[in-house]
Amino acid sequence: MAVVERRLGALPASAEFLRRLDVAGIVDELCPIRKVAHLTHGQVIEVLITNRLSAPAPLVRVGDWAREWAVEEVFGVEPDLLGDDRLARVKRLARAAEDLDKLQRGAGGRFYGTTEKITARIGVIARSRRVEDCLCTTVSTGPEGRPVLEWHFDQDVLDAQASVDGWYALLTNLTPEQATAQQVLLRYKGQAVVERRYHDFKGPLAVAPVFLQHNRRIAALITVICLTLLIFCLIERQVRQALGPRTTDPSAPPVA
Secondary structure, X not given: OOOOOOEOOOHHHHHHHHHHHOHHXXXXXXXXXXXXXXXXXXXXXXXXXXXXXXXXXXXXXXXXXXXXXXXXXXXXXXXXXXXXXXXXXXXXXXXXXHHHHHHHHHEXXXXXXXXXXXXXXXXXXXXXXXOOOOEEEEEEEOOOOOEEEEEEEOHHHHHHHHXXXXXXXXXXOOXXXXXXXXXXXXXXXXXXXXXXXXXXXXXXXXXXXXXXXXXXXXXXXXXXXXXXXHHHHHHHHHHHHHHOOOOOXXXXXXXX
């Protein structure tokens, strides 16, 4: 028999209070969803609230967190449905649906009295909400001679998009001789180290805003800052190496 171990932590306690407050029910009542969604907005909000309480970190890779924790067992939500791409897609579809419903109600009215105006508005919604690839629309003429809009999202396209959630492409100017695909990925994953170093500008290095008038002076200042950061990192590295491995002094008193 296979045994699956997941972290439980305070998930049951969080779920109990969320259900007492009926957070999901209130959210779902205010923000209803369409049949194309696999989760309600209330379900997602409950999981995100629990994520904040159990693992307060930037809201990325929520699906990975849910696989490590007993989210499916406590909330009945599959981790694969909590991917960052999925959350963004649901939000995008919800906004597009809201705009399209409004347009559907206004078709044949004062502002959208012709087929051309409705079609133009559909194009704006599709581009701004980025649903051009999955949006299907039909503009016809009703019994009273007024234009009528019918629309829906192509479920096959949505399923195809969901199948590649979490995948992304890395673009590099390195040739295959200079770096393999694995090395490119490792360099990309290491960018957080560089970004954390630039945080030192606001801390130990205390770099204040400087107003410059010429591009060459901006380039010169950036060069000075980068060299300063390099020296700072080298000093820090040497100090860490000089500390040596951590050791325990047997004569030291026990820590209460």
